Amino acid sequence: MKNFEIAFIFSDIADMLEIKGENFFKVRAYRKAAHVIGNLPADIQDIMKQAPLEEIEGIGRALSEKIQEILKTGTCRFYEELKKEFPRGLVEMLRIPGLGAKKIKVIYDTLRISSIDELEQAAKSHQLRVLPGMGVKTEETILKGIKMFKGEAGKTLLSTGLVVAEDMVAMLKTMTEIQNIEITGSLRRRKELIGDIDILASSDQPEDVIQGFLRLPRVNEVLAKGSTKASVRLDLGIQVDLRVVEPRSFHCALQYFTGSKDHNTKLRSIARKKGFKLNEYCIYEEQSGKAFYPDSEKKLYHYLEIPYIIPELREDRGEIEAAMEGRLPRVLEWEDIRGDLHVHTDWSDGISSIEAMADAAKALGYEYIAITDHSKSLKVARGLDEKRLKEQIDIIKKLNKEIEGIRILTGIEVDILSNEIMDFDDDILKELDVVVASIHTGFKQDRDKLTRRIISACENPHVDIIAHPTGRMLGKRDPYDIDLDLILKAAAETHTILEINSSPDRLDLNDIMANRAKEMGVKISIDTDAHEKEGLKDMRYGVWNARRAWLEKDDVLNTLPLDKLLKELSAR
DNA sequence: GCCGTTTTCGGCCCGACTGTTTTCAGTCG
The missing domain is CATH 3.30.210.10 (DNA polymerase, thumb domain)
Incomplete structure (x- = not known):
């Protein structure tokens, strides 16, 4: 997948050209090309075989030639020349909020500062305030920006942001001056990570609304304020922007x-x-x-x-x-979800009982829930051995006779061991309604090995779903080093389903990967991996993620009614 | 650097706020 390499180089070129002071539209052309290529639905080398690169929007002759050069040599001369001219640190400086290309150029040209650490020193020793267009405030802004850059800026989970934003909106709603109010920005688009919280209100008295906003509890610092717009930082460190427009402009x-x-x-x-x-x-x-x-x-x-x-x-x-062109997807709706196929109970590392999980699933209007506790090797999670699994199966069978309105499916989250072997033998796996397979150990193995482990799970005829396929934890752990394209190919061939894990710190597969899975004909199961009954409600994050991936009802396994689901699972 | 059924040259999205200025450039979203 060379797309990301090319996108990265073009984006880098755009940054350097901007610092150089090149024609802004030229800069934008590179940036646009980076965006388009980064979002192509298929490998650019495959696309090239179908049609000339110039047919891709935003790619003309010059960029087409550079793409071919990059594909051939891994880089392009233009890029290498620019890199000699502009140290890496300058491009990094662009990420500092409050500092843009123009000021970076001035700072570099006059003081030869080319790293963020040097910049910090210069600001602290008051060397910046004498430069043209800069002053005491500029130094303060830059120091603050560096602090933010080094901190966890832009790393708020969707789930955290949403709770905070809803809380603030609820407080603002009590103001009689406000007619209409909504959360906007990346939060409304349900991005997995958000940089800040954006709120829009309409009112005939914008100044009063701004004043009320600045007085809200948890506001720690006012970053900017005008007559229709203000930015604050909350005690949690999250930035909140409020914009007020007159009522007729609200939409x-x-x-x-x-x-x-x-x-x-x-x-x-x-x-x-x-x-x-x-x-x-x-x-x-x-x-x-x-x-x-x-x-x-x-x-x-x-x-x-x-x-x-x-x-x-x-x-x-x-x-x-x-x-x-009339081909927008009819994206998945929350109401389409009929059950959850990956949850834990107090039999392994969960908190709620099987019954409690089933009741909670029923309350959500589900038709089924699969109990998939951990398998024996995962000692830290009190993984089930063969004997306890059999006991659990018996209990579930009994419960199904007693409980009405929901079907409890038997299952396991079976570990894919480091040696590519499943943690349970086939004759046990085949007894279960749902087998979810996943990696919990040996994350650091090399790319080939990890990829082979997951493919071997796909090839096991009893494995239905690969859970959290990339293993990433947002803000905590990078994805395993795997070749996702190979895995998708194997999943497509073996009709293995890949999971969108709805846990807000996983969302794994992410939107782009899930979309790619769809393109390659791989079905998706959206599950919560809940460890207590409240966790079942995380399904909404998975559904939003699926919508961002353009998934439709038919792309998702657990939109099937129970009878069709069982048929689909046994057909594997 | 890209693009074009008004254009192969002359356009390219738009406005608020801040700070450094003395009417506006830089930055952000």
Whole structure:
């Protein structure tokens, strides 16, 4: 998969050209190309075989040649020349909030500072304040920015952000001056990690709303404030931006601030071609100057002759083109989910009993729940041995006779051991309704070995689902070093299902990988991996993730009613 | 650097806030 390498190089080139002070549109061309290539649905080398690279949007002759050079040599001369001119540290400096290309260039040209550590020293020793366009405040901003950059900025889990944002919105809602209020930004698009919380309100008295916002509890620091916009940092360290618009502009602003930036940029350029201008207040016709204030986001899109696009899809990954061509996915809905196929109980490392989990699943309206405790090798999780598993199966059989309205499926989360062998023999696995296989040990093995382990699980006829296939933990652990394309190929061939693990710190497969799985004909199961009954509610994170991956109902195993599910599982 | 059924040259998305200025450039989203 060379796509990411090329995207990385182009993005790097864009950064360096920006610092160099090159034509802004040239910079943008590289940045756009990086984005497009990074989001291609297939390997660029395969695409090249089908059609010339110039047919990809944003790729012209010059970039096409550079792509071919990179594919051939691993880099391109233009990139290497730039790298000699601009030390790596300058590109890193662009990531510091409050510091942009122009100031970096000034700092580099006058003081020859080329790393973040040197920059920090220079700011502390007051060398920056004498430079043109800079002052005492600039130094303070830069020092603060460095602190944020070195901290965990941009690393708030969706689940954390959502709770905090909903709390703040609830408090703001008590203000009578506010007419309408919504969470916007990446949070509304349900991204797995968010940088900050964006809230939009409409009111005829914006100043009062801003004042009320600044007085909210947990506000630790005011980063910026104006008459319609303010930014604060909460005690938790999360940044919250509030924007206030007049009521008639609410839906344009909602669309605008939901983003993504790339989605909006494309939307505005399309609007422009149709003779409209689009901003956060209204759509207006350029010729007549007539303004239109839609009273819903749907009407906004329709006004531009584009079918409505849900927030989760607004990443400029082809959704606008798909909408215009009438091929938007009919994405999965929460109501489509009929059960959970990966949960733990107090038999291994869970907290709730089998019955409690089943009751909770029933309360969610599910038809079934599979009990998949850990297998014997996972001692830390009190993994079940053959004897205890058989006991559990008997108990579940008995429970199924007593409980109405939900079917408890027998199952196991069987460890894929370091030697590629399953932790249970086939004659045990075949007795179970659902076999979930996953890796919990030997993460550090090399790429080939880890890839082979997962493929061997796919090839086992009794394994139904590969759980958390990449093993990543957001903000804590990188994915295992695996060749996902090979695994997807094996899964497609063996009809093995891959999981979207809904736990908000996993979301594994992620949106891009799940989309790739769909493209390759691999089915997905969305499960919570819940260890207590409340955890079953994490399903919503998995569903949002699936929507971001363009998944439809038919792409997801656990949208099947019980009889069809059992048939599908036994057909493997 | 890309793009084009008004254009192969001259466009390329748009506005708020901050800080350093003395009317605006830089940065951000």
